[in-house]
Amino acid sequence: MKRILPLAAAALLVSCAAPLPVGERPKLSERDLDEVTAVLKRDFHERGQAKMERVELDEVQRLCNVHADNPPAEQARALEAKLLAAIPFPSGSLIGDWKAGEKIAQSGRGAMWSDKPGEAAGGSCYNCHELSPKTTSFGTIGPSLRGFGKLRGSTPEMQRYAYGKIWNAKAYNLCSQMPRLGHSKTLTEQQIKDLVALLLDPASPVNQ
Amino acid sequence: MRAVALLAAVALAGPAAAQSQFEKYQQMTAEGSPVELFEMEGEALWRKPQGPRNVSLEKCDLGKGPGVLQGAYAALPRYFADADRVMDAETRILHCMVALQGRSLAEASKRLFGNADNPSEMEYLTAYVAGHSRGVRMTPGTEHPKERAAFALGQKLFYHRAGAWDFSCTSCHGQENKRIRMSELPVLDRPEDARPIVATWPAYRVSNSQLKTMQWRINDCYRQMRMPEPNFGSEATIALNLFLTATGQGAAYNGPGTKR
Amino acid sequence: MAGPMKMRATLGNGFTDVRVLMTHPMSTEQQTKGQPHFIQNVTVKVNGKTVIEGEISQAVSRNPVFSFRLAGGAKGDKIEVSWLDNKGDTNKTEAAVA
Numbered sequence: 312m313k314r315i316l317p318l319a320a321a322a323l324l325v326s327c328a329a330p331l332p333v334g335e336r337p338k339l340s341e342r343d344l345d346e347v348t349a350v351l352k353r354d355f356h357e358r359g360q361a362k363m364e365r366v367e368l369d370e371v372q373r374l375c376n377v378h379a380d381n382p383p384a385e386q387a388r389a390l391e392a393k394l395l396a397a398i399p400f401p402s403g404s405l406i407g408d409w410k411a412g413e414k415i416a417q418s419g420r421g422a423m424w425s426d427k428p429g430e431a432a433g434g435s436c437y438n439c440h441e442l443s444p445k446t447t448s449f450g451t452i453g454p455s456l457r458g459f460g461k462l463r464g465s466t467p468e469m470q471r472y473a474y475g476k477i478w479n480a481k482a483y484n485l486c487s488q489m490p491r492l493g494h495s496k497t498l499t500e501q502q503i504k505d506l507v508a509l510l511l512d513p514a515s516p517v518n519q
Numbered sequence: 520m521r522a523v524a525l526l527a528a529v530a531l532a533g534p535a536a537a538q539s540q541f542e543k544y545q546q547m548t549a550e551g552s553p554v555e556l557f558e559m560e561g562e563a564l565w566r567k568p569q570g571p572r573n574v575s576l577e578k579c580d581l582g583k584g585p586g587v588l589q590g591a592y593a594a595l596p597r598y599f600a601d602a603d604r605v606m607d608a609e610t611r612i613l614h615c616m617v618a619l620q621g622r623s624l625a626e627a628s629k630r631l632f633g634n635a636d637n638p639s640e641m642e643y644l645t646a647y648v649a650g651h652s653r654g655v656r657m658t659p660g661t662e663h664p665k666e667r668a669a670f671a672l673g674q675k676l677f678y679h680r681a682g683a684w685d686f687s688c689t690s691c692h693g694q695e696n697k698r699i700r701m702s703e704l705p706v707l708d709r710p711e712d713a714r715p716i717v718a719t720w721p722a723y724r725v726s727n728s729q730l731k732t733m734q735w736r737i738n739d740c741y742r743q744m745r746m747p748e749p750n751f752g753s754e755a756t757i758a759l760n761l762f763l764t765a766t767g768q769g770a771a772y773n774g775p776g777t778k779r
Numbered sequence: 780m781a782g783p784m785k786m787r788a789t790l791g792n793g794f795t796d797v798r799v800l801m802t803h804p805m806s807t808e809q810q811t812k813g814q815p816h817f818i819q820n821v822t823v824k825v826n827g828k829t830v831i832e833g834e835i836s837q838a839v840s841r842n843p844v845f846s847f848r849l850a851g852g853a854k855g856d857k858i859e860v861s862w863l864d865n866k867g868d869t870n871k872t873e874a875a876v877a
Contacts, residue, residue, distance in 0.1 A: 328661075332674075333766050334708060334710055336708065337671075351746075353754075354750050354753035355741075356748055362747065365746055366746070375680055424747070425742060437700065448700045491684075497683070
């Protein structure tokens with residue numbers, strides 16, 4: 312018996328590996344990102360408009376990934392300024408047609424492999440935001456935008472802010488969960504103007 | 520049949536009195552779920568001789584020994600020495616189609632995701648296999664070095680933002696009490712949220728009358744994440760599945776489930 | 780279109796609970812642009828004697844499930860449920876009360 316005991320204890324040790332780090336968020340290094348990107352290249356394939364180039368990380372994605380969406384303030388500010396300067400703001404009024412904007416906000420289509428390339432995309436806005444009081448099935452990942460223009464007015468500065476935020480949300484908050492709808496070529500200039508109208512036009516249901 | 524339907528409604532209302540509206544809805548969808556039909560069809564396919572060798576899948580080893588179905592699904596994903604890799608239920612079934620029945624991988628994986636009019640062989644079989652784990656505690660493989668590597672990779676994938684819209688799994692499943700439209704979103708790196716989810720896949724979705732596998736779930740998440748398409752049964756999908764299942768381990772398996 | 784059916788009949792105190800699952804597309808006029816395909820008649824027999832003759836419509840969802848309670852019953856009673864759809868297809872299943 313004396314001889315068997317230590318053996319049994321050893322066997323127990325071998326079979327009980329340390330528990331997995333369940334529920335803990337790992338800190339991802341640049342090397343981890345490269346490893347994951349290599350796995351995605353190996354294990355994914357292009358389909359329709361979803362090409363393989365989409366697995367390549369850009370500067371924003373890299374910085375947000377290695378800092379779990381909480382990058383050092385200085386680095387974030389510098390990159391935000393660079394992105395802001397790259398937004399191609401159209402000249403003149405940025406307010407389009409809120410009725411067209413409402414349709415764009417409702418549609419969750421666009422940029423998926425199941426979407427026809429070239430067909431007008433939507434902004435998926437209601438998936439995450441409350442907008443018109445008529446739509447009660449809104450998501451809550453983003454803040455409520457009810458009364459957005461009523462509260463802020465529709466000055467040229469506000470138009471520019473709304474347009475820029477939709478074109479590239481990351482220029483205002485680097486690791487925002489909001490997609491870069493203009494930068495990613497999901498929405499066109501006119502579509503973004505229509506969404507700006509949905510937010511700012513006093514006649515828009517958002518501001519009723 | 521009108522009287523019949525009324526009777527059914529009365530029978531349901533009785534014990535449901537003290538439940539929340541949501542639980543009531545869940546119970547009613549479960550009572551009306553045709554998921555057993557998928558299990559029946561799956562059983563017929565499991566026993567049907569097929570492929571160049573004209574044999575059934577009855578000798579398929581899902582991790583508990585050849586032909587043992589009881590509790591097998593609840594112990595997946597896990598490492599399989601004969602394939603020297605971690606596999607989930609769907610990947611293992613595919614492996615058996617090739618190794619036992621002599622089918623080519625291309626032929627066996629021609630149609631892995633079906634539709635309402637014509638569900639796939641894989642969907643039927645997965646429902647049948649999973650049905651033999653009802654009530655069994657979920658214990659995916661977490662000790663073999665390849666299982667541990669898969670968990671670590673799955674975890675990295677879970678938090679990895681990429682693609683045209685900069686999404687990771689946490690974009691939807693990373694914060695408490697959030698919704699997309701009216702769908703409540705579980706925070707899948709929290710064990711208490713992951714448990715009821717991993718315990719109910721595969722699942723029949725009443726909104727489109729289809730039985731869906733976990734491989735499909737991961738595939739469709741990546742579609743909505745605006746990413747390219749993951750290969751069925753690839754290391755990445757299994758790593759993610761193992762990460763989710765290990766996070767929810769310990770739950771009593773309660774599927775095939777019924778979902779919205 | 781005679782996919783599988785499944786039925787369970789359990790004896791309670793003075794009644795029998797029956798749950799039956801049917802495979803059927805149950806497609807509507809609207810979905811099919813005028814070529815609906817749905818179960819019209821459902822018949823329930825106990826030991827060969829018809830106890831329910833029901834009609835259902837396109838409004839019932841795909842792969843319908845019905846639960847109902849029959850008065851009385853005894854262990855071993857033979858329950859038979861059959862359906863007939865608008866294209867003349869039919870299917871039936873049998874179970875003994877347990």
